[in-house]
Amino acid sequence: YEWNEIALSIAKEVEKEILPLFGKPEGGKVIGVSPSGDKTKLVDKIAEDIVLNALKPLGVNIVSEEIGNIDAGSDYTIVVDPVDGSFNFIHGIPIFGFSFAVFKGSKPEYAMLYEFMTKSIYEGISGEGAYLNGRPIHVRELNEKAIAISFYTRGRGVELINKVKRVRVLGAIAIELAYLAKGSLDGVLDIRNYVRPTDIAASALIAKEAGTIITDDTGKELKFDLSASEKLNIIAVNDKRLLKLILETI
Ligand code: IPD
Ligand code: CA
Ligand code: CA
Numbered sequence: 738y739e740w741n742e743i744a745l746s747i748a749k750e751v752e753k754e755i756l757p758l759f760g761k762p763e764g765g766k767v768i769g770v771s772p773s774g775d776k777t778k779l780v781d782k783i784a785e786d787i788v789l790n791a792l793k794p795l796g797v798n799i800v801s802e803e804i805g806n807i808d809a810g811s812d813y814t815i816v817v818d819p820v821d822g823s824f825n826f827i828h829g830i831p832i833f834g835f836s837f838a839v840f841k842g843s844k845p846e847y848a849m850l851y852e853f854m855t856k857s858i859y860e861g862i863s864g865e866g867a868y869l870n871g872r873p874i875h876v877r878e879l880n881e882k883a884i885a886i887s888f889y890t891r892g893r894g895v896e897l898i899n900k901v902k903r904v905r906v907l908g909a910i911a912i913e914l915a916y917l918a919k920g921s922l923d924g925v926l927d928i929r930n931y932v933r934p935t936d937i938a939a940s941a942l943i944a945k946e947a948g949t950i951i952t953d954d955t956g957k958e959l960k961f962d963l964s965a966s967e968k969l970n971i972i973a974v975n976d977k978r979l980l981k982l983i984l985e986t987i
Contacts, residue, residue, distance in 0.1 A: 738795065740847040741860065744837040747791045748851035751784045751819060751835055756853065758783075760829030772805035772966040773933050780826055784819030784835070792817075798963075802935040805965045814840045814963050816938035822909025836911040838938035840963060848939035850915050859915045861943035867918050876948040876975035877920030884979065887913045889927035894987030910971075914940035917973055918947035924974040928954050928987055932969045934961040941973075949973050956984050 758764035758780055769777040785803045792799050798814040799807040802821075815837065820826060822833030831854040839847040848861040860868045867874050885903035888894075889910070898904055905922065907913050910932060913925045918940070941951055941959070951959045954970035961969055974980045 740839050741849065743791070743795075744847075744849040745851070745858065747788055747837065748835040748849070750787050750791070752851075752853050754783050754787060755780050755820065755826070759826060759831075762827070765823075765827035769803070771803045773802075773968070774966075775802075777803045778823055778827060781820055781823055785817075788817050788819050800935060800963050800965050802933070802965050806963075812841055816840065816935055816963055818911060818935045818939075821911035821936055825908045830908065832907050832909050832912055834909060834912045834915075836935070836939040838942060840938075843963065845938070845942040848942040850911055850939050850943060852912055852915070857915075859918065859940075859943050861918075861939070861946040863942065863946070865946070867943045867946035869915075869919055874919040874947050876917060876944075877923070879923055879976035879979055881978065884923050885921075886924040886926065886979075887917075887922060888924075889929055889931070890987075891929050893928050894983075897983060897986045900982060900986060910936050911940045914944045914949075914973055917949055917975065918944040920975075923976070924972070924979050924983065926972045926974075926983060926987075928970045928972075930968050930970055932971055933965060934963060934967055934969065935965045937961075937969070937971060938963075944973055949975060950977060950980055952980065954987065956980060 764780040766779040767776045797811045801817045818836040826833045835851040850859040884901040951973045
């Protein structure tokens with residue numbers, strides 16, 4: 738399969754159907770509960786139905802945020818978050834994206850994150866690199882006097898805020914990891930034990946291919962199941978000195 742073409746055509750279809758609902762309370766109507774216990778909103782459902790209709794004929798396994806696992810007995814598993822950043826979408830904050838990751842067995846092969854409002858296409862190809870609109874991207878060099886991070890916490894490690902210059906918490910971790918990959922942030926961490934594999938599967942490959950170090954909250958390489966319900970802690974940084982600072986603090 739040409740995964741890039743498949744991913745982009747699904748992203749464009751999702752875009753066409755959901756953008757008219759951007760910032761409208763209607764899109765936030767609760768219509769179910771996801772496998773991780775989150776509420777499924779109308780916008781999530783519209784987007785996921787498009788994804789499922791497009792992928793089912795391919796006979797691949799699917800893991801999607803609202804519906805969970807569909808095992809088709811295939812070697813390939815597509816891990817999707819049809820809309821990452823639903824709160825932002827519903828409340829008119831323009832940071833949300835479509836996240837699509839292809840695994841062969843347990844190994845990531847290809848990933849796309851589509852950022853709807855900027856029409857940015859982020860891609861990660863295992864062993865090859867990361868791209869934004871076809872151009873290679875890389876994490877930036879750390880300047881220890883001007884660290885910028887996204888930091889999700891419920892109190893743990895709050896001291897970290899005093900050790901960095903800027904904190905930007907944008908409400909769509911898939912997008913924030915892509916920003917890290919392109920060199921706009923130095924780190925992204927969520928230590929609420931709340932992130933699910935569906936949130937980060939695509940962006941983790943993109944970030945990794947762009948030079949990001951990705952660990953759990955103990956500094957070990959981040960491992961996750963292809964699941965829509967596993968809860969994770971994640972630390973993603975552009976430099977091991979920043980990882981050290983974070984691990985000393987949290
Ligand atoms: C959410 C976003 C957000 C994170 C939440 C997720 P959703 O995903 O990734 O950044 O803080 O934990 O639930 O529900 O908008 O797909
Ligand atoms: Ca998500
Ligand atoms: Ca979602």
